[in-house]
Amino acid sequence: MSDAIVIERLTKHYGPRRVVDSVNLRIPTGCVYGLLGRNGAGKSTLIKMLMGMVHQDSGRATLLGNDTRALTPETRARVAYLAEGHPLYRWMSVGEAVRFTRGFYTVWHGQYLDEILDYFAISRSAKIGRLSNGQRAQVSLALALAPDPELLILDDPTLGIDTVVRRELLESIIHLIQRSGRTILFSSHILGDVERVADRVGVMSGGVLRADCPTEHFTRSLKRVVLEFIGSVPRFPATVGLVNRRQAGTDLRGLFSRARRTRRRAGAGEHRSAGHEPGRRIHRLHPR
């Protein structure tokens, strides 16, 4: 089974800054891949290069075997892309957007689209501009799925959506995993979402792909560190392996991953335990 997505040494500079730094990644057919990283880590730029929206400075990538610098209409019809912010034409009604999008495709399975719209009670005559972020995301997802794509690429689909509605969007994404053979790449800054949904996890930070392994390995590699301060709380320094950080009162809490890049094993389903116990260390620091 060939890889749905192949990325080789893909690099992009914006001025002096390396926004994507020599990323190598292969995503096999049927895999649900979660690309995790904070905003600004380069996930979105990487995805835009995959979609042929942004040109790379060096390296190459292919989608379904097609070079991303020259994606053919046939390939684009087999790939669904949900850009960040779920862009749609706000002046259109939902029904008009469906009619508009449908005009581009020869293959169109309206039933899944109808299911989503009915389930989330989104009226066809509603103006897209009046929908909430979550509803617009659902409409975008439904429109992307109607052509029955083999590959779905979702750029931070839950960005800007509040927690309650996020769950609904994740439900929709889970629902579409049911069909086998469909490959999904989604990026997110929320660790929990990636853990729940992805088979494999990649972590991007500073433009570099720092980890690429099965979700289970990633989860087991997580370590939580709590720093208690007396007095003022400094900013958590940017550290290699830092996945999440937040300040809670006078504590700084950081979540680290020691995961590295592990090769895929050809027979999926057999996972060996990484061998270390998850733990929680608390360090009390008193600044001098």
Add this chain to the structure above:
Amino acid sequence: MEFTITPATGVPIYQQLTEQIAAAIARGKLRPDDRLPSVREMSQTLVVNPNTVARAYTELEREGVLYTRPGLGVFVSQAPAPLTKKVRRERLVSGVDRLLIDAVRVGAPPDEVAALIVERASEFQWGEAGASTP
């Protein structure tokens, strides 16, 4: 039957699920031959990749905790025959030692620990073994 998944804890989701199913069986909330939700239902309810649910079910099936009827679903197995006392001791001694180390650290005397064990035991479903002690 309520199961919950907590991400970002360092425990893989499939493992959380196997532990919770095993705990539910031990507490008697799931009885032998009860049907568990299908992989699809469970994955929708928990908002978790169906492969993860399938993995949990497969592991438990391999351990003999669950069994599958093709086309009908996944069910809870009958309680296994009790192991010998020697094997039971081997399996449990390290857990007990861990508990006792914590007890020493917090300053709990042995009879308090024993009383706590008896108290908590009432939460669980014992086979013939549990019938005796008050």
Add this chain to the structure above:
Amino acid sequence: MLKTLAWKEGRELAPIVALGCLVQLYLACTATGVQMGFFDRETIGSIPFVGYDDAAERFFYVSGMLAFALGLWQTLFESSRGTFQFLLHRPVERDKLLATKLAVGGAATLLIAALPVVVYSLWAAMPGTHPSPFEWSMTAWCWQLAAQMLLVYLGAFLCGLRPGNWFGSRLLPVLACAAVIVVLPAYNYLGWWTLPLGAAVAAILVWVILGVGRTRDFS
């Protein structure tokens, strides 16, 4: 496939086209001497298509401004909403997508530019209305000018499409094409050579536009 895109472009441009047509009709009516409001007194003085023509000049200032607006509207609207990411992923060659946009925008430009000329000429061609003899050939320069409005449109489209800062090279095409609006209407007679020259410039602009569409980053 492209029909649906043409529908969308048409719907998006409709407000501007409607506004443009209304304004142009208003101007055309004032030029015929109908009492309309504040433009009246000035136009009674000049005789359209004969000598220096104030009225017709006005048609082209308006159509020039609207051509400029159309070009920017079609490009900036997509950029600001991020919808280029949506549009350019549709399974159609990028050149065809841009060409469809240009076709609709170009048609809208020509409509707004030609409308007042048509209306006025029809009125002038009717006997007993026009203070001087009228021949359709007298309007030749108007049609040429209407066609040149396409250059303004293309320049604005290119300007909106090119990435980069607003000052400097990005504004260049539009400034160059703006010269068309300012300079040309003052000439009542445009030599026959302006039409093929205009066509050549238009072709170059279209070629550059398609090139930018292929090479720029849409991020």
